[in-house]
Amino acid sequence: MSCSESLSAAAATETCAAAPNGPALELLTGSAPDARHASHYERSQIPIARAGDAIARVLDPAAIRLGPNTELSEDGKQVMALASGQVRWRDGRIWVEDVLVIAGDVDFSTGSIDFAQDVIIHGSVLDLFKVKSGGTIRVCGAIEAAEVHAMADLFVGQAIAGKEKGRCVAGQNLQAKHISNASIEAGGDVTAETEVSHSRIICGGALRVEHGALLASHVTATGGVRCRILGSPAGAETLIEVGIDDGLRRMYAQLASKFEADQKQITKVRQTVEPLMRNQKALTAAQKETATELLFRASELEDENKRVLASLRTRSEEVDSRSKLEIVVDDTLCAGVRIRFPGLEATIPGTMRGPVRIVPGGTSGEPRIVVGSVGRAGSAMPVPTRIITDAAMEKLQRILAEQL
Amino acid sequence: MRVLLVDDSRTMRNIQKKVVEQLGAVQFSEAGDGLEALSVIAASPQSFDLILIDWNMPNMDGHSLVIRIREKDKITPLIMVTTEAEKQRVIEALKAGVNNYVIKPFTPDQLTERIRTTLEKRKAAA
Numbered sequence: 001m002s003c004s005e006s007l008s009a010a011a012a013t014e015t016c017a018a019a020p021n022g023p024a025l026e027l028l029t030g031s032a033p034d035a036r037h038a039s040h041y042e043r044s045q046i047p048i049a050r051a052g053d054a055i056a057r058v059l060d061p062a063a064i065r066l067g068p069n070t071e072l073s074e075d076g077k078q079v080m081a082l083a084s085g086q087v088r089w090r091d092g093r094i095w096v097e098d099v100l101v102i103a104g105d106v107d108f109s110t111g112s113i114d115f116a117q118d119v120i121i122h123g124s125v126l127d128l129f130k131v132k133s134g135g136t137i138r139v140c141g142a143i144e145a146a147e148v149h150a151m152a153d154l155f156v157g158q159a160i161a162g163k164e165k166g167r168c169v170a171g172q173n174l175q176a177k178h179i180s181n182a183s184i185e186a187g188g189d190v191t192a193e194t195e196v197s198h199s200r201i202i203c204g205g206a207l208r209v210e211h212g213a214l215l216a217s218h219v220t221a222t223g224g225v226r227c228r229i230l231g232s233p234a235g236a237e238t239l240i241e242v243g244i245d246d247g248l249r250r251m252y253a254q255l256a257s258k259f260e261a262d263q264k265q266i267t268k269v270r271q272t273v274e275p276l277m278r279n280q281k282a283l284t285a286a287q288k289e290t291a292t293e294l295l296f297r298a299s300e301l302e303d304e305n306k307r308v309l310a311s312l313r314t315r316s317e318e319v320d321s322r323s324k325l326e327i328v329v330d331d332t333l334c335a336g337v338r339i340r341f342p343g344l345e346a347t348i349p350g351t352m353r354g355p356v357r358i359v360p361g362g363t364s365g366e367p368r369i370v371v372g373s374v375g376r377a378g379s380a381m382p383v384p385t386r387i388i389t390d391a392a393m394e395k396l397q398r399i400l401a402e403q404l
Numbered sequence: 405m406r407v408l409l410v411d412d413s414r415t416m417r418n419i420q421k422k423v424v425e426q427l428g429a430v431q432f433s434e435a436g437d438g439l440e441a442l443s444v445i446a447a448s449p450q451s452f453d454l455i456l457i458d459w460n461m462p463n464m465d466g467h468s469l470v471i472r473i474r475e476k477d478k479i480t481p482l483i484m485v486t487t488e489a490e491k492q493r494v495i496e497a498l499k500a501g502v503n504n505y506v507i508k509p510f511t512p513d514q515l516t517e518r519i520r521t522t523l524e525k526r527k528a529a530a
Contacts, residue, residue, distance in 0.1 A: 277509060285460060285487040289413060291509035296419045299512050 024063035024092055025056040025079065046110055047087035049096055054078040055087050056094060067095025084116040105141070106131055119150075127163070143168060143176075153188075160184070162199070173205070178212070189223065196227075198236075202246045204322060214238070215334075220246045224324035231334030231348070241340040242327055244390075245319040248312070252396045255308050259399075262301045269298040313400050327358040328374065342393075344369050346385045406450060408433045410441040410469065411458035411485070416508075420456055420485065423512045427519065438464025442472060452480055454523065457502070459486035459493070467500055474501035481526045483518060485510070 027047060049055045056079040058064060058072070066072065069083040081087070085098040100115045105123035112130040113119060119133045124141030125148055131137060137150040142158040145165035154170040162182025168174060173188040178195040189205035194212040196219075201207055206223035207214070213229035216236035222245045231238045273291050276283060283291065325341050333352045338345065341360040346369040355374040362368030362382055372380035407430050409417045417434050424430055433448065435441035438461055445452070455473070459466040470482055483504045484497045494505050504522045506515055 273509070280489055280507070280509070283487075288487040288508045289416060293415055293419065295509055295511050296422075300422075 024060040025058055025089075025094065027056050027087065027089070028054050028078075046100065046102075046113065048085070048100070048115060049081035049087050050084045050116070051081055053081045055081050055096070056089075063092050065093040067093045069096035069098070070094055086115070100133075106146070118152075124158070127165075143182075154186075164198075174203075190221075204245065204247065204319075206324065214240075220244055222319055222322050222324075224326045224328075226328040226330070228329070228331040228354075229334070230327070230329045230332070231337035233334055233351070235334075235336050237338070238334075238336070239338045239340065240327060243323045243325040243342050244340065245315075245323075248315050248319055248396075249390070249393060251315060252312060252392055255312070256392065256395070259305055259308055262305055266298045266301050266305075269294045273298075309400065312396065316396070316400060325360055329354045329356050329358070331355070333358075333371070339369055340388070341369065342390070343367070343388060344385050345388045346383045349383060405430045405453045406433070406448075407431070408435065408441065408444060408452045408455040410435045410438070410455065410461070410466065412436050412461045413458070416458070416485075419512075420515065423515045424454075424456075424519065426512075426516060437461040438466065438469035438472070441469055445473070451477070454519065455480060455482050456485050457482060459484060459488045459497070467497060470497065470500040470502055479526075481522045483522055485515070 047055070054073065055070070058077050058079065061076060064079070066079065069081060069085060071080050071082055072078070073080050079094055081096045083096055083098055085096040086100045088095050088097050098117045100113065100117065100119045102110055102113070102119070102121045102123065106113060106121055106125040106129045114130075114132045116134040118135040119131060119137045121131070121137070121139045121141070125131055125139060125143045125146040127145040130147045130149075132149045134151050136152040136154070137148060138155045139148070140157040143156055143160045143162075143166060145163040147167045148154060149169045151171045153172045154168060154174045156176035158177050160166060160168055160176045160179045160182045162180065164181045166182040168182060168184050170186040170188070172186070173191070174184060174186040175191045177193045179192050179197070179199050179201070180195070181198045184190060184199060184201045184203075186203045186205070188203070189208065190201055190203040191208045191210065192212070193210055196207070196209050196214045197216050199217045201217060201219045201221070203221045204223070205221070207219055207221040207225045209227035211228060213232070214225070214227040215229070215232040215238055218239045219225060220241040222243060224242055225240055230240070273294050276287070276291055280288065327339065331354045333348055333354060333356050335348055335351045337348045339348065339358055344360055344367055348371070352371065356371050357374050358369060358371050360367060361370035361380065362385070367387070368382035368385045370380045370382050405428060407424055409420050409432060411417050411420070421432055433444050433452070435444050440463075441457070442464075457466040457469055466484060466486065470484070473480070473482065478501075482502045483506060484502045485506045485508065487508045489507045497505055503525070504518050506518050
């Protein structure tokens with residue numbers, strides 16, 4: 001649903017339906033501030049229900065009409081939600097809608113949002129508010145210094161202007177007009193129309209700045225980068241990492257110390273217990289029981305580590321399939337930009353006119369980062385390149401290779 | 405599958421539970437000694453598909469328990485899981501009526517293999 005389509009579908013839902021002698025039902029969800037929440041930002045003013053929730057008490061059964069995703073409780077005294085969504089009511093009819101539409105901004109009038117399905121926000125998301133969706137989030141305005149988290153896609157009609165506090169996460173793709181001073185994470189592609197500046201971008205796919213500059217930012221993009229201008233003549237630091245998966249790096253960092261500790265424990269048990277097993281007659285009954293317990297624990301740890309390695313291997317293979325070791329700059333590549341491919345790093349020595357393509361190259365004995373003009377064969381120029389080591393990732397690759 | 409675990413060590417019962425669960429959907433009952441095991445068996449509406457029994461337990465040991473079970477039940481598979489490793493003990497247990505014998509310390513694979521063999525033989529005999 002687009003922004004304009006949903007605007008016509010949104011309805012005011014301020015009042016309960018009135019029967020001739022009074023209200024027909026009493027809402028049980030959403031509008032009253034929840035006393036448990038200390039922060040004004042958290043108090044959601046929007047009635048939201050989960051499947052199975054009681055959403056209203058029936059006061060006048062004759063005056064109620066049940067709409068989609070609702071039913072009466074067995075005793076007929078409550079209205080129950082059959083699906084998760086926003087509770088709506090109008091003219092005696094109550095229903096649960098599976099798209100949450102906010103007609104204006106996410107601000108103190110709405111509170112922060114946590115919704116299982118898609119969310120459409122016609123205004124902006126203001127400072128310090130949070131929006132979380134189990135589906136796609138579409139913001140027609142801007143996202144300021146807020147936290148927005150979509151399990152699927154995040155589309156922003158205007159800017160993401162994070163003021164160094166804002167954070168946006170999309171399970172799949174993220175799109176905005178421009179991005180500044182924000183932290184962005186997307187499982188898929190990140191696309192900005194006019195500019196990306198002073199931001200931290202992590203994407204599992206490609207980063208594209210279609211009509212503008214990418215500058216003063218730290219970018220980690222597994223699927224490559226394309227922009228019009230890369231870097232800044234003023235020399236603000238720009239670091240572009242391509243073909244590197246930050247998620248895998250973090251996953252391994254999280255698991256590595258436990259994995260290594262478990263491996264040590266397993267080795268210790270096997271080295272201690274197994275010799276004893278060869279001379280069981282010398283063991284007391286209690287020692288035999290303890291030996292059994294230790295062997296079992298070692299076996300459990302081995303199984304757990306196998307599962308961990310399997311998930312790391314799957315992620316590693318998935319990264320390899322998405323990885324595109326390429327940066328394309330259509331207009332200007334500025335001096336001072338730092339480029340990183342797996343194992344290689346270079347700083348662009350001088351400003352170059354585009355379109356240019358930056359890739360890892362050289363020979364196996366002397367790998368280099370190479371900059372070449374697009375469409376001009378033989379124009380590739382190696383730039384002074386440093387070999388860099390990512391100790392954690394190299395260790396992971398070694399472990400994965402050993403386990404094969 | 406309904407399994408009764410008889411061992412005075414809760415840790416050992418938990419280990420056996422985790423191993424047996426790998427064989428499929430299982431409903432467990434537990435007892436800490438032979439007398440408690442007889443109560444559990446008597447109170448159970450259905451017979452067990454398998455009973456794992458430790459030898460050295462307070463109140464009534466595993467060997468005595470096997471004899472008492474076999475007085476009325478010749479069919480339910482019984483596996484002795486014990487630290488008693490001497491040949492004479494194994495023979496005593498088999499004479500009492502156990503179907504198989506596992507000596508502690510055991511690895512999970514060893515216990516699984518013994519259980520599988522016992523159940524397969526039971527199925528073939530049925």
